[in-house]
Amino acid sequence: MTDLSYATVAQLSALLRNKEVSASELAAHYLARIEASRGLNCFLDVRPEATLAQARAADERIARGGAGPLTGVPVAHKDIFVTREWASTAASRMLEGYMSPFDAAVVRRLKDAGMVNLGKLNCDEFAMGSGNENSAYGRVLNPWDPNAVPGGSSGGSATCVAAGLAPVATATDTGGSIREPAAFTGVTGVKPTYGRPSRLGMIAFASSLDTAGLMTRDVRDAALVLGAMVGFEPWDSTSEDLPAEDFGRELGRSVKGLRIGVPRAWLEGLDPEAAACIEGVLGFYRSEGAEVVGVELPSAPLGVSVYYVVACAEASTNLSRFDGVRYGHRAAEYADIHDMIKRSRDEGFGPEPKRRILIGTYVLSHGYYDAYYLKAQKVRRLISREFDAAFAGVDCIVSPVATGAAYDFGAKSSPVDAYWNDLFTVPASLAGLPCMSMPCGIHSNGRPIGVQLTCAHFAEARMLGIADAWQQATDWHLRRPGEH
Amino acid sequence: MSLGMEDVRRISELAHVGISEEAAAKMLGELNAIFKMIERIQAVDTEGVEPMMHPRDGVQRLREDEVAFGDDREACMSNAPEEHEGQFLVPQVIE
Numbered sequence: 001m002t003d004l005s006y007a008t009v010a011q012l013s014a015l016l017r018n019k020e021v022s023a024s025e026l027a028a029h030y031l032a033r034i035e036a037s038r039g040l041n042c043f044l045d046v047r048p049e050a051t052l053a054q055a056r057a058a059d060e061r062i063a064r065g066g067a068g069p070l071t072g073v074p075v076a077h078k079d080i081f082v083t084r085e086w087a088s089t090a091a092s093r094m095l096e097g098y099m100s101p102f103d104a105a106v107v108r109r110l111k112d113a114g115m116v117n118l119g120k121l122n123c124d125e126f127a128m129g130s131g132n133e134n135s136a137y138g139r140v141l142n143p144w145d146p147n148a149v150p151g152g153s154s155g156g157s158a159t160c161v162a163a164g165l166a167p168v169a170t171a172t173d174t175g176g177s178i179r180e181p182a183a184f185t186g187v188t189g190v191k192p193t194y195g196r197p198s199r200l201g202m203i204a205f206a207s208s209l210d211t212a213g214l215m216t217r218d219v220r221d222a223a224l225v226l227g228a229m230v231g232f233e234p235w236d237s238t239s240e241d242l243p244a245e246d247f248g249r250e251l252g253r254s255v256k257g258l259r260i261g262v263p264r265a266w267l268e269g270l271d272p273e274a275a276a277c278i279e280g281v282l283g284f285y286r287s288e289g290a291e292v293v294g295v296e297l298p299s300a301p302l303g304v305s306v307y308y309v310v311a312c313a314e315a316s317t318n319l320s321r322f323d324g325v326r327y328g329h330r331a332a333e334y335a336d337i338h339d340m341i342k343r344s345r346d347e348g349f350g351p352e353p354k355r356r357i358l359i360g361t362y363v364l365s366h367g368y369y370d371a372y373y374l375k376a377q378k379v380r381r382l383i384s385r386e387f388d389a390a391f392a393g394v395d396c397i398v399s400p401v402a403t404g405a406a407y408d409f410g411a412k413s414s415p416v417d418a419y420w421n422d423l424f425t426v427p428a429s430l431a432g433l434p435c436m437s438m439p440c441g442i443h444s445n446g447r448p449i450g451v452q453l454t455c456a457h458f459a460e461a462r463m464l465g466i467a468d469a470w471q472q473a474t475d476w477h478l479r480r481p482g483e484h
Numbered sequence: 485m486s487l488g489m490e491d492v493r494r495i496s497e498l499a500h501v502g503i504s505e506e507a508a509a510k511m512l513g514e515l516n517a518i519f520k521m522i523e524r525i526q527a528v529d530t531e532g533v534e535p536m537m538h539p540r541d542g543v544q545r546l547r548e549d550e551v552a553f554g555d556d557r558e559a560c561m562s563n564a565p566e567e568h569e570g571q572f573l574v575p576q577v578i579e
Contacts, residue, residue: 101559194539208538235553237544305524316499323500325572330565337575338500346502354501358492358511359518361499372522377535379525384536416517432539457540 004029005164006480009073009221012167016062016072023062023072027055027116030074034118034165040141042156042165043076046119050085054116061114070228071114076166078157079120080127081107081212082201086117090203091135092125094328094348104201105233106170106212113228118166121156125350126319127172127205129153130180130421133409134352142185143481148406148447151181154215158185161215162481168216168225172202174209175307176401176425179437182215183450184406186439186479188471189215190222190464193457194432195240198233206314207238209307209429218477219438219467223248226460242458250465256289258466261394263297266424271404277441277449278400284470285398295390295397299382303427306383308419309363309376310430316360319353355415384431391456396466398453400424401437405447428454438467439476448479487515 002011004026015021031048051074058072082088082100089095103111111117124134132140132155140155142148143163150159154171158181161169171178173191182189190213197212204210212229216222226247233239262282267275286292324330324344331343349357363372390397401424412418428435434457437450455463471477492512496503503511538544557570566573 098563099559101556102553234547237546238538238540240540299528302525302528305522308518309522309525320500324565325574326560327563328565334575337577339502340575341500342502345500349501354503355511355514355518357499357501358495358515361495362487362491362515363522365495365498371526374535375525375528375530376522377537378530378533379528381533381536382528382530384539414517415514416521419518419521430536430539 005033006217007167008217009070009167009224012073013069017067023055023058023116024052026072026074027051027118030118030166037163037165040143040159040163041138042122042140042160042163043119044079044089044091044122044137044156045086047086051116051118054111058114058116068113069224070110073115073168074118074166075110075115076118076121076157076160076169077107078123078154078169078171080123080172080203081170082203083107083117083120086120088120088203090126091123091137092348092350092353093136094322096329098327100201102201105198105236106229107201109229109231110225121160121169123156124153124352126203126315126353127153127174127177128315128352128356130176130418131407131409131412132156132181134350136350139409142406144185144447145406147408149184149409151184151406153177154181157215158182158187158189161185161187161217164480168214168221170229171213171215173211173213173429174206175311175429176422178213178215179401179425179435179450179452180421182437183401184448186448186476186481187215187217188219188222188436188438188467188477189213190226190436191434192226192230192460193434195238196242196458196460197230198236198239200233200236200239204318206311207318208314209311218471219464220248220251223251223464245461247461247464250461251468252472253465253469254288255285255466255469258290258396259394260285260290260292261295261390261397262292263300263397263399264294266399269403270400271443273441273443274400274404274449278398278451281398281440281451281470284473288469293394295394297383297386297390297427299379299386300427301423302379303383303430304419304423306376306379306430307422307426308359309372310380312356312360313364313373314360315353316357316364319349319357322348324348380430383427387427387431387433395462396453396455398451401450401452405443405445405449424452433457434460434463436463436467438470439479440470441476442479487512487519
C-alpha cells in the first residue's frame, strides 16, 4: 500500500482512478495531518468544510466518469494567490481576514481540473524574504531541523510538501522564492517562464518579476500540474498567449548529446559540501553523454543590486493600493484622511515591506530615477543578454541555488546580509527565464542541498526532461525529514 | 551617497508611511547599507544600452474597456473598513 502522506500526484491519481481511495478520504487524511502538524506553522487558513465540499464534488465527478488526471488530488496554495473561500492575507496584518471576490487564475485552473484545496500557506509578508522570517503570523519551521529556516518566501509551500502535508503546493517566485525554499527543504521547485502562468489574482509584489510555480515531490508531478495551471488570461496584460503544450514530453529521455553550461565562477566560495553536490550533478550529466561546458555570466553578480532597485520600485507602486479605504487595515485613530492612510500603512505593514516601499519610493523619486531605476534596468538588460548568449551554446545552465544548505533562524543579522542570499537566484528572475531547484544531496549537518537548472525562455519541457534524468538515477528527492 | 534623517522623513511622507523617530533612525542605517550594495551598478558601462522594463520586452496588451470581470459589488464592499449603502466611507476631506 502506498504511503498516502508521501505519495506523488501521479500515484494518488492512479489510486483515485482505480477507486482504491476516494477524494474525500484523501482530503480527510491530509486535513488530519495538517491539524497534527500545526507546530510547523505552515498553514494560515484551513477550512475543513470547504475542502471536504470540493472533495465530494471531485468524488461525484469521478463517479460520473468525467474525471481528469488531477481530479480529487489535494493541493495547497501559497497565501499570495487570492481565493474566494479562504482568507487571502499575503501573510500581512494589512490583509488580515481579507476575503477575495474571485479566485486567482492559477487557483481557478487547478480547481477546474478537479484539485481539492487544503488551505492557504504561510510565507514571507507580501513574498518579501528569503528565510520565511518576515511573516506577520510567525515563521514556518523546516521539518528537517527546527533551527533551520525553511527558506522564503514560499516557506509554507516548501515545508508543506516536505512534511507530507500535501503532494503539491503552489508558490510564487520573484527573485528566488520557489527555488531557495525548495532547496532548503529537499523538494522539487519549478518557476516557469515569466508570463506563462497568469499573475491574475496573485497579490502583486514586483509585476515584471512575479511568477507562479510549484513545489512537488518530483519533476514528473511538476510537469503534470504545470500543464493544468498555465494558460492565457485576457484579464492579465502580461499573460502569454501560447498553445497548450505537454510539459512532460521530454521526461525519460536521454541527455546524450545535450550541452550543459556551468558558470564556474559561481562555484567559488560555496560551502565545500554544497560545491561537491553540484559537481556530482555535473559529473552525472557528463557520464550520461552530455557535454558540460563553462558559460560566462559576468554581470550576473550585479543581479542583487539590480533586483533590489527594480523589485522595490515595483513594490512601492503596487503596495500604494493599501490605503485603508477599500480593503485592508484601517487605523482606529487618526486626525484626517492623510493621517489615516499613513497610520494604516504604518500599522498594517511589517518592517520588510516598509523598508522596500521606502527604497522603491526613493529610487523612483525626482532626481534619482535616472541614477537608480533606469540604470538598474540597463544593467538588467546586460544580464539578460549574457543569458541569451549562453543559451546560444547550451541547452541548460546548472548552478547552485544558495551558497550552502539552509541557514539558522536569526543568522542574517541585517537586511543586506539577507539580500545577498539571493545572489544565485535573482539573475534568472531578472531575465524572466524558466528555472528550478531539485534535491542533489544532504549536508553533513542533516540539511538538504538543491541544485538550480535554468533554461531559455519557454523551454520548460527541456528543463524538466534534464531534471528527470537526474531524478530517475538518484533518490535524493525521495528522502524524507525525520519524524517531528 | 549617504542618506540623512531628512531623507527618511521625506520619502516616508512621499510613500504615505507613518514612521516613528525611533523607527526612522533604525531605518536610516539599514537604507544606507542597502544603498551601498545598490551603488555597485553605478560603475557599470551602460552606454547605448536600452533599459529592460519587462522581461519579454512585450507591448502590454490592451482590451476593450468593458465590465466583464469582478462585477460583484457586495463581495467587493464586504472588505471595506467602513461602508455605507454600497459606498466607501472616508474621513471628511472638504471642510
